[in-house]
Amino acid sequence: MKARWVLSTFNYxxxxxxxxxxVRNRCQSLRxxxxxxxxxxxxxxxxxxxxxxxxxxxxxxxxxxxSLHACIIKHSEHFNLSNQINIRNVLVVWxxxxxxxxxxxxxxxxxxxxxxxxxKDAISWxxxxxxxxxxxxxxxxFGFFKKMHSSGNFRFDPATLTAIxxxxxxxxxxxxxxxxxxxxxxxxxEREIPVANSLITSYFKCGCHISGRRVFDEVSQSNxxxxxAVISGLAQRQFYEESFNIxxxxxxxxxxxxxxxxxxxxxxxxxxxxxxEGRQVHGLVLKSGFQSDLCxxxxxxxxxxxxxSMEDACRIFEAAEVLDEVSMTVILVGLAQNGFEEEAVQxxxxxxxxxxxxxxxxxxxxxxxxxxxxxxxxQQIHSLxxxxxFEVNAFVSNGLINMYSKCGNLEESVKVFxxxxxxxSVSWxxxxVALARHGHGFEALKLYEKMQLxxxxxxxxxxxxxxxxxxxxxxxxxxxEFLYSMTNVHGITPRVEHxxxxxxxxxxxxxxxxxxxxxxxxxxxxxxxxxxxLLGACSIHGDSIIGRYAADxxxxxxxxxxxxxxxxxxxxxxxxxxxxxxxxxxxxxKMKVKKETGMSWIELEKKVHSFVxxxxxxxxxxxxxxxxxxxxxxxxxxxxxxxxRFLHYDLDQDCKEIC
Numbered sequence: 243m244k245a246r247w248v249l250s251t252f253n254y255x256x257x258x259x260x261x262x263x264x265v266r267n268r269c270q271s272l273r274x275x276x277x278x279x280x281x282x283x284x285x286x287x288x289x290x291x292x293x294x295x296x297x298x299x300x301x302x303x304x305x306x307x308x309s310l311h312a313c314i315i316k317h318s319e320h321f322n323l324s325n326q327i328n329i330r331n332v333l334v335v336w337x338x339x340x341x342x343x344x345x346x347x348x349x350x351x352x353x354x355x356x357x358x359x360x361x362k363d364a365i366s367w368x369x370x371x372x373x374x375x376x377x378x379x380x381x382x383x384f385g386f387f388k389k390m391h392s393s394g395n396f397r398f399d400p401a402t403l404t405a406i407x408x409x410x411x412x413x414x415x416x417x418x419x420x421x422x423x424x425x426x427x428x429x430x431x432e433r434e435i436p437v438a439n440s441l442i443t444s445y446f447k448c449g450c451h452i453s454g455r456r457v458f459d460e461v462s463q464s465n466x467x468x469x470x471a472v473i474s475g476l477a478q479r480q481f482y483e484e485s486f487n488i489x490x491x492x493x494x495x496x497x498x499x500x501x502x503x504x505x506x507x508x509x510x511x512x513x514x515x516x517x518x519e520g521r522q523v524h525g526l527v528l529k530s531g532f533q534s535d536l537c538x539x540x541x542x543x544x545x546x547x548x549x550x551s552m553e554d555a556c557r558i559f560e561a562a563e564v565l566d567e568v569s570m571t572v573i574l575v576g577l578a579q580n581g582f583e584e585e586a587v588q589x590x591x592x593x594x595x596x597x598x599x600x601x602x603x604x605x606x607x608x609x610x611x612x613x614x615x616x617x618x619x620x621q622q623i624h625s626l627x628x629x630x631x632f633e634v635n636a637f638v639s640n641g642l643i644n645m646y647s648k649c650g651n652l653e654e655s656v657k658v659f660x661x662x663x664x665x666x667s668v669s670w671x672x673x674x675v676a677l678a679r680h681g682h683g684f685e686a687l688k689l690y691e692k693m694q695l696x697x698x699x700x701x702x703x704x705x706x707x708x709x710x711x712x713x714x715x716x717x718x719x720x721x722x723e724f725l726y727s728m729t730n731v732h733g734i735t736p737r738v739e740h741x742x743x744x745x746x747x748x749x750x751x752x753x754x755x756x757x758x759x760x761x762x763x764x765x766x767x768x769x770x771x772x773x774x775x776l777l778g779a780c781s782i783h784g785d786s787i788i789g790r791y792a793a794d795x796x797x798x799x800x801x802x803x804x805x806x807x808x809x810x811x812x813x814x815x816x817x818x819x820x821x822x823x824x825x826x827x828x829x830x831x832k833m834k835v836k837k838e839t840g841m842s843w844i845e846l847e848k849k850v851h852s853f854v855x856x857x858x859x860x861x862x863x864x865x866x867x868x869x870x871x872x873x874x875x876x877x878x879x880x881x882x883x884x885x886x887r888f889l890h891y892d893l894d895q896d897c898k899e900i901c
Contacts, residue, residue: 344373375409446475547576608641749779
C-alpha cells in the first residue's frame with residue numbers, strides 16, 4: 243500500500259483541530275463570565291452563579307472564579323447562609339465555590355470557604371473529600387471522611403463512597419477498596435448502581451479482577467456503565483477473550499452499548515490481533531452512529547495498524563473531521579510499525595510545523611529508527627526534545643536510547659541513560675539491549691547487577707537481553723542461571739524468544755547436542771525461531787547431521803522460508819559436499835523459494851547509502867570497488883586467509899546455472 247496520500251489531507255485536519263468547537267465554546271464561556279461579573283449586582287441568579295463557578299472549576303479558570311467569589315462577598319446580603327428563605331440556593335453556590343477551588347488546585351482556599359460555612363450538607367463534605375483525594379492527599383481526604391462520619395450530623399451517602407472509590411486506582415489502595423466495600427454492605431448500598439459501578443472499576447484498576455468480576459456477577463440491576471466497566475477493566479488487564487465474551491453476553495440483553503463500550507471492545511480486539519472481529523465491531527459502530535467519536539476513531543486506527551491493515555487505518559484517519567493528540571500518535575505508531583518509516587517521518591515533520599508536539603508523538607517517531615535510518619535526523623529530534631524539555635519524560639528518553647543504539651552510536655545511548663533523573667524498567671532494559679546489541683556483553687551483565695541494587699524488578703525483556711548478552715560472550719553457565727532465575731525466582735514464564743536465545747547460546751558455544759536435547763525437552767512447540775537458532779549454530783560449526791535435523795523441522799514450521807536451504811547449502815559447502823549442495827539448490831528452485839537479498843548500510847553526510855552483493859548501481863561503485871581491491875591486497879600482504887567455514891556462496895548465481 244502507498245501511504246503517501248495520507249499526508250495530503252493533513253493540513254485540513256490540523257486547521258480543524260485548532261478551530262474545534264471545544265476551543266470556540268471555551269472562549270464564548272469566558273466572555274459570558276466577564277459579562278456576568280460586571281452585571282451581578284443587577285439581578286441575582288443562584289443557578290447561573292453556581293453554573294459559572296462549576297465552569298471555572300472544570301476549566302481551571304481560577305482568576306475568573308476568584309472574581310465571582312469577590313462578587314459574592316460584595317453582595318453578601320444575597321448569599322448569606324443565615325438567610326432561611328434562600329438557604330438551599332445559597333448552599334448550592336457555596337458548594338460550587340468549594341468545587342471551583344478544589345478543581346483549580348487551591349485546596350487551602352476551599353478549606354477556608356468550608357470552615358466559614360455555618361451550615362454544611364453532605365455535598366460540602368463530599369466536595370472536600372473528593373478534592374483532596376483527586377490530588378492524592380489521602381491523609382487529608384480520609385481525615386475529612388472520618389470527621390464527617392464522627393460528627394453525627396451527616397451520614398455518608400453513595401456519592402461519598404463513589405468519590406472515595408474513584409480515587410482508588412493503585413494496587414496499594416486495595417485495602418481501602420475492601421474497607422469501603424464493607425461499608426457498602428453494612429449500610430445497604432450494594433443495590434445502588436453507581437456504587438457497584440465504582441467498586442467494579444476500582445477493583446480492576448487495582449489489579450483485583452476476580453473481585454471486580456464477583457461484584458459484577460452479584461449486581462441485580464446493571465446499566466451500560468456497569469457492563470462497560472467490566473468490559474473495559476478486563477481489556478485493560480489483558481483478559482481480552484473474557485472481555486469479548488462479556489460483550490457478547492451484553493448484546494444478548496436489552497442494554498445498548500455506548501461509545502466507551504465499543505472503544506474498550508476494540509482494545510480487546512487489538513490485544514487479540516483479531517482483524518475479523520475488529521471489522522465486525524467497526525460495522526456495529528457505524529450502525530450505532532459512533533464513528534465520529536475521537537476515542538472510537540483512535541481505537542479503530544489502532545486495531546487496523548496492529549493487524550497490518552494500514553490502508554484501513556489511513557482511510558479512517560483521512561475521514562476524521564477532527565483529530566486530537568491521541569489519534570495523531572496512533573497513526574504515527576502505525577506507520578512506523580508497518581514499514582512506512584518514510585511516511586511517518588514526513589508526517590511528523592508536518593506535525594512539528596503545524597501543531598504543538600507532545601512527548602507521546604516524539605516517542606512514537608523515535609520508534610521508526612533502525613540501521614537504515616539517518617542518525618542526523620535522530621539528532622535533530624533529540625535537539626527538539628531538549629528545546630521542549632521532553633527529556634524528563636521517561637518514554638522519550640527510552641526512545642532516544644534505542645534510537646542511538648540502532649543507529650550505531652552507543653556512546654550517546656549511555657549518555658542519555660546516565661542523564662535520566664527517573665528510570666523505569668524500560669530504561670534499564672533499553673540500555674541492557676543496547677550494550678548487548680553492540681557486543682558489550684560483560685557491561686550488560688554489570689548493568690543488570692546495578693538494576694537489581696536499584697530495586698527495579700526485571701521483566702521478560704530484561705532476561706531476553708541478558709540471554710542475548712551471554713550468547714555473545716559465550717557464558718553458557720551464566721545464561722542457564724538467568725533462565726532458572728527468570729522462572730523460579732521472578733515467576734516469569736519464558737516465551738519462544740527466550741528458548742531461541744538459549745539454543746543460540748548453547749549452539750554458539752559448540753554444545754549442539756545439548757541444544758538438541760534442550761529443544762526436545764520443551765513443553766511447548768519450538769516454532770520457527772528455535773529451529774532457526776539451532777540451524778544457524780550448525781552452520782557456524784559445520785555440523786550437517788544436526789543441521790539436517792534442524793532444517794527438516796524448520797521446513798515443516800515454515801515451508802516458504804529460504805533459511806533452511808541457504809544454511810544447509812553453506813554447511814555442505816564448508817564440508818566440500820558439492821553434490822548434496824547442488825541437490826539443495828535444485829530443490830530450492832523447484833519449490834520456488836527465493837533467497838532474501840542481503841543488504842548493508844552506511845550513513846555519510848546525512849545520507850544513508852545501501853548496498854547489495856555485487857552492487858553496480860551506486861554512482862560511485864567504480865571508486866568503491868577500487869578501494870576494496872586495495873584493501874583486500876593489503877590484507878593478503880599481512881597474511882590474511884579467509885575462513886571458508888563462514889564463506890557464504892552465491893546461491894542466486896548457482897540457481898541461474900542450474901536453470
